[in-house]
Amino acid sequence: MRIPLSWLNDYIPVPDDEQESVADALTMAGLEVEETLQTPFGDVWYTKITPNRGDWASVYGTARELAAIYPNKKLKPPFAKPEGVASPSEPGEVKIRIDDSANCHRFRATVIAGVKIGPTPQWIQDRLTAALGDRYRMINNVADITNYVMLELGQPLHAFDLDTIPNGEIVVRQALPGEKLVTLDGTEHELPLGTLCICDNERAISIAGIMGGKDTEITAGTTNVLLETAHFDPFCVRRTAKKVVRSEASYRFERYVDPNLVALAGDRAAQLIVEHCGGELVGVSEAIAQPIPKRRFLARLDRVRALLGVDVDRDAAIAALTRLGLEVEQSAGALDCLIPTWRPDLTIEDDIAEEVGRIALGYAHIPEKIAWQIGQRGQDSPRAAFIMRLKNALVAQGLQEVITHSLVADGGPGALLLRNPMAPEYSQLRTSLVPGHIAIAQRAVREGIRDIAIFEVASVYIGSPQVPSGCGGGGDLTEPLRVSGLVAGSGNPNLWAIKGESYPADFYFAKGIVESLLATLGITAEYVTDTSPFTHPYRTASVLVNGQNIGMVGECSTAVVEANDLPKRTCVFGLDGEALAALAQETKVGFSALPEFASATRDVAPVFSRDMPFDKIEQVARQSAGSLLESLRLADVFEDASKLGEGKRSLTLRFTLRAPDRTLTGEEIDATLIGIRKALTGIGAERL
The missing domain is CATH 3.50.40.10 (Phenylalanyl-trna Synthetase, Chain B, domain 3)
Known part of the structure; x- marks a missing residue:
């Protein structure tokens, strides 16, 4: 914007000998005077207007800003309505x-x-x-x-x-x-x-x-x-x-x-x-058609002072805001601000703090303070530290972090539409990270990469029912944290003696990633069969913690795999990062000496109905084994209707028992196994 100084002087005095200092003051207040041009019509300021300050795009708006900066400079009114102007009610109106x-x-x-x-x-x-x-x-x-x-x-x-x-x-x-x-x-x-x-x-x-x-x-x-x-x-x-x-x-x-x-x-x-x-x-x-009233909100003085780092005087703050055109009243330690209609950029109390800082104090007069002392260093916020904890845990499992765009072409049901998108492919806010990971996997496969293990920890964007679709305003918008990943191909690289297909990155591989992540956070979960529109109907599970659904893990459906040219058995997982943050426990990593006494390994092969969830069997088995249990794993699954009966299967559970202070006796081992068999029988086990 070019501001002729002769025109500006119609509203506020800017003497020739003060032009440079006034331009500097205007620049320090935020309206940058980039250059003073000499023209046949006098000096002209070339000002740089920020996108949120449309009121500066005029001679009078610039004069009004100068009047706020200089209390001793009187601002003349823009225009006095002449007599004889017709009123809206006169006949012959358009x-x-x-x-x-x-x-x-x-x-x-x-x-x-x-x-x-x-x-x-x-x-x-x-x-x-x-x-x-x-x-x-x-x-x-x-x-x-x-x-x-x-x-x-x-x-x-x-x-x-x-x-x-x-x-x-x-x-x-x-x-x-x-x-x-x-x-x-x-x-x-x-x-x-x-x-x-x-x-x-x-x-x-x-x-x-x-x-x-x-x-x-x-x-x-x-x-x-x-x-x-x-x-x-x-x-x-x-x-x-x-x-x-x-x-x-x-x-x-x-x-x-x-x-x-x-x-x-x-x-x-x-x-x-x-x-x-x-x-x-x-x-x-x-x-x-739509009246636009002035907005009103409170700005706490304590908040203003904390943001500026200065114990700013209340009366000086009120005077500066008044010069800016705000109507300000005191209200129990706060400033009750009525915002003029030419300032749509003032929406929260932090904006008021900025106005006080640049007008009442001046940016050049805000004192510098050392925010740290010798022996101390900056730290991440608790949220940032938790996000880094999640990332480190997933990287430790061999996954590679990816970053996808928060703007997508199709964000799914309930996605918020941008009012002014850059392009059609960036017209909505994402509600899930999974589609972005599928797109990355698709590109990787086209480039000849078959073994994929990626993850992302980022926000999605969820609008409340009060947010009108397509207008980008009203209601509430939340940005919950999500943890998502995709695996495909093999869990280990192809070696001359080990083929990749011997260790596929399948549903159980993906589930193991989720289990390891939760273990790192000190969270115990159960996995319940579930369904999803884009995953396999029999290879999908919800992740529950104390009955709360915090996510899912599943194999992509055949339709999704074929539509995106993905490897077979491509699996995805998605977890609620906010729920993880609330449930996470501090876990300590320490050193344990090698055991001095021998362990004892015993197998128990109960027969259960196929409908019995394994996580329930495992939970009962662990509890019944007591303090002597060092590890438990599923060693084998046997199914044969002619030998076990229809709908039955035999599970070989391998228990490793050990005492930290002695070698276990046969009687102790037998007593433990008796307790295990009794507990498993109590939940329907046969032929122990």
């Missing part, structure tokens, strides 16, 4: 209908009759040249005045030839399929669906917030002017500008324009048109 109230919140039409189109006054031309540089070309007095007011106040305006609009009817709606418009630059555009248009009762005559149409422009023969000032949704304008054409107007609307400028800028432009183009004000029509 008829306005807003069909798209979500994207057009307010529309005002000022009618000026009997104007004389001619050259623009020289002083307006000079200021427009200083502000726009080589981009400025004189059009006519009415069009140049609308541009002048836009640069002065920050509110884009557009002037129509009223006689080209049938019956003086204005409709604000979205473009119809195939609708076209020739804009002021002479280019014909086919308007994409979703384009907000200003229309008469038959056709589009302007692209809202961007550029007017050729057929309704102000020409030498124009005598009656319809002056538009409106407030449009910034996301809608940005979407359309990216697809169609950018302009000075869209540059401001994209960054948010104060809705209360609609009337002020309309009156200011009308005053200048009557003064320099003749004519008289006939009437003002206005439609407000």
Whole structure:
């Protein structure tokens, strides 16, 4: 943005000998003055406007910021409404209908009759040249005045030839399929669906917030002017500008324009048109589809001081915020802030702390503090430390970490849609990490990689039922932590003596990864047969801890494997990271000396119904073995209907028993086995 200092001086004094120091102060407050340009019309500041501060995209907005920085500089009001301005209720007003109230919140039409189109006054031309540089070309007095007011106040305006609009009817709606418009630059555009248009009762005559149409422009023969000032949704304008054409107007609307400028800028432009183009004000029509009230929230002084690291004075903070246009009241150790409509970027108390820091104190005056002392070092937050613990445990099992994009083409049921996506493939927020891992495995297989073991620890994005689909706002959005992985191929590389297929990365391999991870966290879980839309119907299990479902592990279904060209028996797992964090226990790794006394190994081969879950058998067996049990594993499974009966199977359980202080006697071993058999019989074991 180019700010002519002669224009700025209309609102706040900036003497020549103070220009450099004032520019430095403005830069230190956040509105960077990148360069001071010498022009035939005086010095001009070239300022860099951040995307969240649309109010800076004007001469008056810059003056208002300077007035906040310098308490001793008096800010002049932007414009005093002249007498004789018609009220909205006068007869003969333009008829306005807003069909798209979500994207057009307010529309005002000022009618000026009997104007004389001619050259623009020289002083307006000079200021427009200083502000726009080589981009400025004189059009006519009415069009140049609308541009002048836009640069002065920050509110884009557009002037129509009223006689080209049938019956003086204005409709604000979205473009119809195939609708076209020739804009002021002479280019014909086919308007994409979703384009907000200003229309008469038959056709589009302007692209809202961007550029007017050729057929309704102000020409030498124009005598009656319809002056538009409106407030449009910034996301809608940005979407359309990216697809169609950018302009000075869209540059401001994209960054948010104060809705209360609609009337002020309309009156200011009308005053200048009557003064320099003749004519008289006939009437003002206005439609407000969606009022935008001021927002209010509390900012705790203790929080502000903690964020700034300075015991800032309460009265100084209130004075600075007041100069910024906030209405502030004290409220039990907090500041009750009423936010002006030109500051949509102020939404939480941390934003108030920033305003206090840059205006009341000044960034240059916030003292430096050493945040650490000798002998101490920085540490991860508890959450970051837990995430690193998860990653280390999975890397230790031979998995490789991957990082997938949080934006996807299809996030699944309930996924949140972006209002302004970069591209269709990045239009939704992911609700699961698994699809990203399948895509990585697919690419790996195409490159000839068959043995895959990957994992990711990252957030997904879940919207509450109150979040309207596709609008990206309202309701609550949570970002829960998820732990996910995929394995395929072989669990060990192919060696000359050991073939990869001898140790497949199958369901049990994936389940073992989950078990080892949980063991590292000190969590004991049970695995219950389950189903999932994308996994094998008989090779899927839910992971339960104290009855709480914290995730799943399963083999991908045949449909998923074939659709993505994955190796057979590709398996995935997914765990709730938030639940793991709540359940995790501190585990210590220590040294244990080699046992001094011999162990005893015994096999027990109970026959159970196939419906009996193994985890229940294992739990009972471990409990019954008592303190002498060193290890238990499943050594063999035997199934033969002719010998065991239909639906029966024999499980060979191998127990390793050992005492730390003595060699076990035969009587002790037998007594332990008797207890094991009795316990297994109690849950339905046969033929022990």
